[in-house]
Amino acid sequence: MAITRKDFLKLGLVAGGAGLAPSFGASASPPGGRGNATTGNLLRSVVRLPKPFRVSLPVPAVLEPVRSDADADHYEITQKVGKAEILPGLQTEVWGYEGSFPGPTIESRSGRATIVRQINELPVPVSTHLHGGRTPASSDGFPTDLILPRHRSSEEHSPHAHHGNPDNKAGWSFHRGSKDYFYPLEQRAATLWYHDHRMDFTGPQVYRGLAGFHIIRDDEEDELPLPKEKKDVPLMLCDRAFGEGGSFLYPSLYPSLQGKGGVKEHYMEGVLGDAILVNGVPWPFMEVSNTRYRFRILNASNARRYRLALEPEAPDGLPFVQVGSDGGLLGSPIPHRTIPIAPAERIDVVIDFSRYPVGTKVTLKNRLGLGTTSRVMRFHVVRKEKEESTVPRRLSDMSAFQALGESNARFTRKFRFTQAAHNGHEVWAINNKVFDPSRINVRPKLGSTEIWEFATDVHHPVHLHLAHFKVLSRNGRRPLPKDAGWKDTVDVLPGQVVRVISRFDGYRGKYVFHCHNLEHEDMMMMANFRVV
Ligand code: C2O
Ligand code: CU
Ligand code: CU
Numbered sequence: 001m002a003i004t005r006k007d008f009l010k011l012g013l014v015a016g017g018a019g020l021a022p023s024f025g026a027s028a029s030p031p032g033g034r035g036n037a038t039t040g041n042l043l044r045s046v047v048r049l050p051k052p053f054r055v056s057l058p059v060p061a062v063l064e065p066v067r068s069d070a071d072a073d074h075y076e077i078t079q080k081v082g083k084a085e086i087l088p089g090l091q092t093e094v095w096g097y098e099g100s101f102p103g104p105t106i107e108s109r110s111g112r113a114t115i116v117r118q119i120n121e122l123p124v125p126v127s128t129h130l131h132g133g134r135t136p137a138s139s140d141g142f143p144t145d146l147i148l149p150r151h152r153s154s155e156e157h158s159p160h161a162h163h164g165n166p167d168n169k170a171g172w173s174f175h176r177g178s179k180d181y182f183y184p185l186e187q188r189a190a191t192l193w194y195h196d197h198r199m200d201f202t203g204p205q206v207y208r209g210l211a212g213f214h215i216i217r218d219d220e221e222d223e224l225p226l227p228k229e230k231k232d233v234p235l236m237l238c239d240r241a242f243g244e245g246g247s248f249l250y251p252s253l254y255p256s257l258q259g260k261g262g263v264k265e266h267y268m269e270g271v272l273g274d275a276i277l278v279n280g281v282p283w284p285f286m287e288v289s290n291t292r293y294r295f296r297i298l299n300a301s302n303a304r305r306y307r308l309a310l311e312p313e314a315p316d317g318l319p320f321v322q323v324g325s326d327g328g329l330l331g332s333p334i335p336h337r338t339i340p341i342a343p344a345e346r347i348d349v350v351i352d353f354s355r356y357p358v359g360t361k362v363t364l365k366n367r368l369g370l371g372t373t374s375r376v377m378r379f380h381v382v383r384k385e386k387e388e389s390t391v392p393r394r395l396s397d398m399s400a401f402q403a404l405g406e407s408n409a410r411f412t413r414k415f416r417f418t419q420a421a422h423n424g425h426e427v428w429a430i431n432n433k434v435f436d437p438s439r440i441n442v443r444p445k446l447g448s449t450e451i452w453e454f455a456t457d458v459h460h461p462v463h464l465h466l467a468h469f470k471v472l473s474r475n476g477r478r479p480l481p482k483d484a485g486w487k488d489t490v491d492v493l494p495g496q497v498v499r500v501i502s503r504f505d506g507y508r509g510k511y512v513f514h515c516h517n518l519e520h521e522d523m524m525m526m527a528n529f530r531v532v
Contacts, residue, residue, distance in 0.1 A: 037368040039458040039494075039517060040270025040303035043241040043249060049275050050088055052283030053361075053378040059233060060213060060279060063104035072113035075106060079128075079210065080121040086280065090246030094209035095122055101280045102236050102300075103194070103212025108185050110218035116194075119178040120147040124257045125198055126205065129465070130183060130214055131344060132192035132326055132488050137509025139181040140465055143199035143526070144437040150177035171438035186506075187468075188396075189218040190328035190486075191234065191296040191346045199437065200261030203271065203302050203518035207250050209280075211236065211300045220396060221329060227294040227350060227389040236280070237341075237376060238300045239273035249273075261522050268426065269458065270303025270519045276366065278377045285378040289385035290354045294323065297349065299341045302518040305459065305491070307367040308347075308376065309338040314355030321391050324348030327468045327486025329396035338367055339482055342461035342491035344516040347482060350391050356381045401486060404470050404501055408449040412499075413442055415452065417460040417492065417515055417525060428515065428525035435514075435526035442529045444504040454490070455497045460520065462498075463489040465511040466531070469502035489516055504531050 065073040082099025086092045097103025108114045118128045125148050129141030138145075196202055196210035213234045226232070243249035250271060251264040263271060275282045299306060310319040318335035326346050333350075341347050356362060364376040420429035427434055433441070444450050444467075451472065454462045471483035475496055483490065492498045514526035 037307070038270070038272065038303065038305045039460075040272040040519070041267050042272045042274060043251060043267065044274050045242040045249065046244060047087065047090070047242050047246060049242070049372060050282055052375055053285040055281050055284050057233075057284040057286040057377065058279050058281055060100070060102045060105045060236075063098075063106050072115050073108065074115045074117070076117045076119065077103065078119040078121055079126055082209075084280065086277070086282065087242060087246045092242070092246045092248060094248075095205065096209040097194075097212050101209030101211075103210070105213040105215060105234065106194070107215050107217065108183070110189055110216050111186055114183045114185055116181045116183070117178055118147060118181060119150060121150050123149055124201065124205070125149070125174075126210070127197045127199075128181060128194055129197035130181070130192055130194045131463070132190055132346075133183055133185070133214075134187045134466060134468075134506045135181075135183055136507045137511060139183065140511060141181070141197045142437070142510065143197050143202070143512065144172040146173070146198065147175045147179045148177065171436075185216055187216065188328040189216050189221040190326070191215055191298065191324065191348060193236075193298055193300065193346075195300070200522050201257050203263065203522045204250050204252050204257055204261075206300070206518055207240065207271070207302055208248055211238075213296075213298070215296070216328075224392060224395065225388075225390045226323060227292045231291070231293045231389065232296070233286075233293060234296045234298065235278050235377075236298050236300045237306065238277050238302075239304045239373065240275050240277055241273040242275065263519055263522075268519060268523055270517050272304050272373075274372050276369070276373055276376050283375060283377055285380055287380045287382045288353050289383045290356065290358055290381055291385050291387045292350050292352045292354070292389045292391070294348065294350050296324070297341065297347045299343050299345055301343050303343060304373075305340060305342050305368055306376070307338050307340045309365045309367050310351070311363045311365050312360075313337075314352075316355060317352075320349040320351060322347060322349050322482070322484070323391060323395055325482075325485035326488045330485040331398035331401070332393055332395055333391050334481055334484055336481060340368075340480070340491065341482070342459070342489065342516070343518070344461055344463055344489040345491060351379075353379065353381050354387060358382065358384055398485075401470060404449065404503060406451065406472065406501065408503075409451045409501060410445075410448050412451040412453060414455070415527075416455045417462065418457040422524070427523045428520040430525060430527045433527065434524035437528070439528060440510065440530045441527040443532045444529060446508055446531050447503070447505050449501065449503045451499055451501050453497060453499045454492050456492045456494060458494050459517070460492050460515040460525070461489050461517060462492050462513070463516045464502065464513040466506055467502040467504050469500040472499040472501055474498050506531075508532060
């Protein structure tokens, strides 16, 4: 269909107009009905990629607190340049928390405060966001609440170099060298992650390595007979392309990440790499016994969507039993044959390897990928072991979730996530407005319940800070099976209208909501709400 972007904008957004949206932004998607699977363009590595399933899966180390007192656990993380052998024989420069990619995992108890001192030894400003955290606004990692490099660089960073209104410094704040983030963590057990959130540069800075897990545990979850310890494994999925010498390849307009942000025009719909990394390693393998394992799967890719599947499937039953989502455990488990996962979503699943004979190699596939991106990792069922876990039919108390009904909602607010023109450039916008850090777009009242409606042109994974929500409907129909439970990111498909409901409680203050395709986010598909 030959509709240009401009025509598309003129036509406006047609709710449920499935025929319109896939006409652009799908060049990396395989043909044959999967055209709207991912929005983005493929960037190819210039070095040879390794053979898959040769390297064993690493699990990021759990960070020790520097001290614990009666009120909180205190951590220190230094963001710095590091080296990693991601491709055999080559050293990749990473920008990582503690210099590693992924960063170290933080483990916290629900209701016990965690304080993280982030120290910036990188050459650029950073802001650190705890994704999925119910966090006071001052510690939420607002995009313009920046930690400047500890060591002053020749160029000082001013808001003038950024998007937004250059005459308006309102909404910017700067910390020299470090900032203490205060996380009360008054929330249930869940798989959170922390990542960079610097205005205009989140895409390239996460791509260079600034992402890690933060897992919250609680008593309710501990009492369940789910797989534990070595069998409770976080998996961070992301795609990357590699340049000369094994460097991360990213199409920044200004690769120093010092001046203006943005990517080359061809990649504005999203950067897709041709290598799939799990916990920072390309297509790893993991040896397992013939028992159940729990995998906390996070899609930390900038733009890539996956549809996860197992190959071979065991003859009996569905491959994945989902036990949790973005906001923690489900009320009861949900079996899936395949699971679509958009950027920033978390899917917590149990896989039962007892259904395979010892010796079987089971591949985790990506049904939305082609060639190198069609596979993710592999499990080798190498030994027998006594089963100690089960998946109970009742997982968690969801009474607060069930109580969240449409009749409680005071407002329905509508947001259109589309491409738009801004100063003669194509950018991404919400209700035709580009991000301005000082503009408050909506003001939900503390404790009030609202329905938010997201409509799209192409695919946009929509994320709200602070407020966890329930997905009510997609194009007026039932949500997808994977939309179940508490969510903070919803995978809005092309030409869809998705309705979610949330109670805005926790804290007053200014928070962002945005598309979690990081190229869209950097190209201004973000807005503020202030809880009043
Ligand atoms: Cu995962 Cu505003 O971010
Ligand atoms: Cu977030
Ligand atoms: Cu988007």
